Amino acid sequence: MSGLLVACGGGGARTATPVLGWYINPDNGGQAELAAACSAAAGGRYRITVSTLPNDASAQREQLVRRLAARDRSIAIMSLDPPFVAEFAEARFLRPFTADEAGGFTAGVLTGPVEGATWHGSLVAAPFYANSQLLWYRKSAAVRAGLDPARSPVTWDQIIAGAEQAGTTTEVQGNRYEGYMVLISALVASAGGAVLDRPEAGRDARPTLDSPAGHRAADVIARLAHSRAADPGLATADEEAARAAFQSPRGGFMTNWAYVYGAESEAVASGALDRAVLADIGWARWPRVDPDRPSRPPLGGIDIGVGAFSSHPDLAVDAVRCLTTADSQRRYMLKSKNPAARAAVYDDPEVRRVFPMADLIRESIGDAAPRAKTPYYTDVSTAVVRTFHPPASVRPNRTPAAADRLVTGVLHDKVLL
Amino acid sequence: MTAATAPAAAPPGPVGRVQRSNGRTRAERRLGWTLVAPALVAMVGVTAYPLARAVWLSLYSYRLTDPAGRHFVGLSNYGVVLTDRLWWSDVLTTVAITVVTVAVELVVGFAFASVMHHLVFGRRLVRTAILVPYGIITVVAAFAWRYAFALDTGFVNHVFGLGNFAWFGHRGSALFVISLAEIWKTTPFMSLLLLAGLAQVPRELLEAAEVDGATRTQRLFRVTLPNMRAAIMVALLFRTLDAYRIFDTVFVMTNGAAGTETVSFLAYRQTITRTALGLGSAVSVVLFVSVVLIAILFIKGFGVDLARARGER
Amino acid sequence: MGRVRILKVTGPVLIAVWTLVPLLWLVSLSLKGGDHINDGRFWPTAPTLRNYRTVFRTDLFTSALRNSIGISVIATVLSVVLATLAAYAIARLDFPGKKLILSVALGIAMFPTISLVGPLFDIWRSVGLYDTWPGLVIPYLSFTLPLSIWTLTAFFREIPWEMEQAAQVDGATPWQAFRKVIVPLAAPGVFTAAILTFFFAWNDFVFGISLTSTGRARTVPAALAFFTGASQFEQPTAAIAAAAVVVTIPVVAIVLVFQRRIVAGLTSGAVKG
Incomplete structure (x- = not known):
């Protein structure tokens, strides 16, 4: 396994082949496999070694920022969560792509991911995979709740009341971490608002949670947290905790990333999950906040950036080219269950077999709302999450305004975070 | 009322110090400084210079990821820290953890020390059992306790029939688990310091008190404890400062959520997570000053014998 | 009764x-x-035993184990050598500034390490010590010296110094007397200090997470906190538990074998009468 090379860190310069360090978010070996494939295809021009970053997105960013601040030359390429792209670009940690290079990285790529990887007009990272959340539900629970999400769009109010009626839960991510910001951002966007006005202005961006949309978002969270549909562990739930509860007898509805179906299929294959549970799982577009306004699902995924201090920037660009081809993305989607950024991949028969909801995922990514694109994203996100946590403490008429005050203070170094 | 405090026993001086000639004194002085210098440089170099740098950085509004935006703000960062509710709420959390854990440790540690003091057989076993928490990595201990109380992996709710109680979802219960883990880990250290103190209580005094008809409780409060005062104070000083710096357990258990953030964690998040080096340095400096204040409180206020703490006697 | x-x-x-x-x-x-x-x-x-197989096949853990052992041993050796020299001088020689050394040591022992992490990170990244072994050895050295100095000073005070004087009367210089007579007598004390120092370095978390970021220098406690599951969202609970047991084995072994020394060391420094 190429993972074994991590320990050597690229120090062994015995061979003439330049080593490109790739810092990846943890997956089930999909990126390592691509690294090996592209190294082989490079025919000795370069060799990619992978180093795995921590599990949660904020910790991944923290690791990379510290290494890049130390002008680490061993970071040739890195897997970046889209909301952190602006900060890295502004700090000049990323080598921007030329217009020529950018053309290849964006051709046929869904628009959301391209916008997320662009800063001040130039592409600073290459979309690798895209992601969006869906509404996952247990068909049996939906029947008891009197809902049919596959047929017509449902609202948050409906799935909360429905879960109560069915005696099940509505699982979301409510831990004090970035995943909770994903929920808040998507709720605000689905209510027709945004977390920040002019996010690209950095310190001078204006938070706009204290708005009708912000209040609606807070209202949904408060309603869920105080309903019987809330999981007892809501305040500490992350993606996997939510999925575990969803597949247990109390599971009813859940918003979660596209990997869920693949993960449940694998659980069935390994014997850890009853086949009947998998057959009971349905999917639909992320719930609406307002009945007559289409939802804006969360946008996730991974972009690949080239390190500004890399000793081999041109080779790194070549490597990124190889890693992000439609074929690489197709293979990665099948292996890791994370959806491709290039639209054509969703038409592949194999992909459609493994992802029966391929079209829904593509549509969801297409309509998804990116999180605020600001170089101060981490501060904004931490501030919002802090005011909104625990979910049961959210007051629709007070919390959004408090979040706005905190964000403003934090951006100007006037409060601690 | 016959029990009394033993007169402070004069410590035995260095054995057989002899007069030396002047030449030897100078050589001895030079040798003394030569032997001490490397350790002194290593200790001071790694603390004084970074501390000075922290003071300097604290005068700027400076983010590592926005070097161009760095500007001088004077003492305003300190104003931000000292008027911030988050700082004071974290101070409160930290003080609460410190007071509770140190108090419990003192009582439990004393009980442990008494057991060990009176032990006739199984001394080796008990000593080993007590030293394991002391030697174990704090992070490991924190994980063990976290998994024991967690909703998914835990056995505590299961065993005690607590259903789906989310220990880490509420401030009080989260602080309880954090304190429990801290107490488990550090009571051994406390009990060993107290054991050494117990060994110093003159046996004759206890026997005399018993002959005079003093009850067990009277002997404890009138003879044993007063004679252990120095040992107790030193143990309290060290454990208090140590508890005040609590970081690892909070990091592992809650990552600061549910109102469990401590001052060390706050400083860490500003400087390392947010890379807000200016504001973070101000937090670090204030934290340092607060530690100095606690030390002064103990030394001046409670009269902790520093010479003892320094190991001179 | x-x-x-x-x-x-x-x-x-x-x-x-x-x-x-x-x-x-x-x-x-x-x-x-x-x-x-x-x-x-x-x-x-x-x-x-599957989880144990998993952790030993995880690069993050095996490299962390190597780093932890290497860094802790180096820091322990350096710390004990420097502390031995200093403690001998303090226990045995007369020179002005003795009190100062002990006060400095006391101050450092009380120092909130977290206060240094920010500036140390900033300095280390500009001088190239970030994410290296020396980058951790240096702070460990500084922060274990106080405990080593106390423990050793207390031990050295118990040593029968007449023997050293006898050697000096026989014509040995103070340095020779130190090496030939005192070192063998002091060895148990040095050993105790070494165990306590090792525990400190082995246990450290604050420096471990702040001054490292990869398998190059990341130590076990830091690696545990950043352990990842086999897949993106998987909880690494069982693997962490297995890794935790592995790194606890040496602690239990040391405690089992050397419990008497450790107790002596812990109680001599601070509360010696």
Whole structure:
């Protein structure tokens, strides 16, 4: 396994082949496999070694920022969560792509991911995979709740009341971490608002949670947290905790990333999950906040950036080219269950077999709302999450305004975070 | 009322110090400084210079990821820290953890020390059992306790029939688990310091008190404890400062959520997570000053014998 | 006297239960297979060693283990050497500034390490010590010196110095007397200081997470906190438990063999009468 090379860190310069360090978010070996494939295809021009970053997105960013601040030359390429792209670009940690290079990285790529990887007009990272959340539900629970999400769009109010009626839960991510910001951002966007006005202005961006949309978002969270549909562990739930509860007898509805179906299929294959549970799982577009306004699902995924201090920037660009081809993305989607950024991949028969909801995922990514694109994203996100946590403490008429005050203070170094 | 405090026993001086000639004194002085210098440089170099740098950085509004935006703000960062509710709420959390854990440790540690003091057989076993928490990595201990109380992996709710109680979802219960883990880990250290103190209580005094008809409780409060005062104070000083710096357990258990953030964690998040080096340095400096204040409180206020703490006697 | 007897019998049992239950729990957790990790039972129903195989195949853990052992040993050796020199001077020689050294040591022992992490990170990144072994050895050295100096000073005071004087009367210089007579006598004390220093370095978390970021220098406690599951969202609970047990084994071994020394060391420094 190429993972074994991590320990050597690229120090062994015995061979003439330049080593490109790739810092990846943890997956089930999909990126390592691509690294090996592209190294082989490079025919000795370069060799990619992978180093795995921590599990949660904020910790991944923290690791990379510290290494890049130390002008680490061993970071040739890195897997970046889209909301952190602006900060890295502004700090000049990323080598921007030329217009020529950018053309290849964006051709046929869904628009959301391209916008997320662009800063001040130039592409600073290459979309690798895209992601969006869906509404996952247990068909049996939906029947008891009197809902049919596959047929017509449902609202948050409906799935909360429905879960109560069915005696099940509505699982979301409510831990004090970035995943909770994903929920808040998507709720605000689905209510027709945004977390920040002019996010690209950095310190001078204006938070706009204290708005009708912000209040609606807070209202949904408060309603869920105080309903019987809330999981007892809501305040500490992350993606996997939510999925575990969803597949247990109390599971009813859940918003979660596209990997869920693949993960449940694998659980069935390994014997850890009853086949009947998998057959009971349905999917639909992320719930609406307002009945007559289409939802804006969360946008996730991974972009690949080239390190500004890399000793081999041109080779790194070549490597990124190889890693992000439609074929690489197709293979990665099948292996890791994370959806491709290039639209054509969703038409592949194999992909459609493994992802029966391929079209829904593509549509969801297409309509998804990116999180605020600001170089101060981490501060904004931490501030919002802090005011909104625990979910049961959210007051629709007070919390959004408090979040706005905190964000403003934090951006100007006037409060601690 | 016959029990009394033993007169402070004069410590035995260095054995057989002899007069030396002047030449030897100078050589001895030079040798003394030569032997001490490397350790002194290593200790001071790694603390004084970074501390000075922290003071300097604290005068700027400076983010590592926005070097161009760095500007001088004077003492305003300190104003931000000292008027911030988050700082004071974290101070409160930290003080609460410190007071509770140190108090419990003192009582439990004393009980442990008494057991060990009176032990006739199984001394080796008990000593080993007590030293394991002391030697174990704090992070490991924190994980063990976290998994024991967690909703998914835990056995505590299961065993005690607590259903789906989310220990880490509420401030009080989260602080309880954090304190429990801290107490488990550090009571051994406390009990060993107290054991050494117990060994110093003159046996004759206890026997005399018993002959005079003093009850067990009277002997404890009138003879044993007063004679252990120095040992107790030193143990309290060290454990208090140590508890005040609590970081690892909070990091592992809650990552600061549910109102469990401590001052060390706050400083860490500003400087390392947010890379807000200016504001973070101000937090670090204030934290340092607060530690100095606690030390002064103990030394001046409670009269902790520093010479003892320094190991001179 | 009934109470005393009860204390003598139940006391040790209670202590042992209190200290060992969390350890047993960790071992039990590490033996649980993937599907049983959430079963809420104290004992594993179908014990398996799979998690141990997993952690030893995880680069992050094996490299962290190497780093932890290497860094802790180097820091321990350096710290004990410097502390031995200093403690000898303090216990034995007359020179102005003795008190200063002990006060500095006391101050450093009370120092909130977290206050230094920010500036140290900033300095280390500009001088190239970030994410290297020396980058951790240096702070460990500084922060273990106080404990080593105390322990050793206390030990050295117990040494029968007449023997050294006898050697000096026989014409040996102070340095020779130190090397030939005192070093063998002081060896047990030095050893105790080494164990305590090793525990400190082995245990450190604050520097470990702040001054490292990869398998190049990341130590075990830091690696544990950033452990990842086999897949993106998987909880690494069982693997962490197994890794935790692995790194606890040396601690238990040291405690079992050297408990008398450790107790002596811990109690001599601070509360010696």
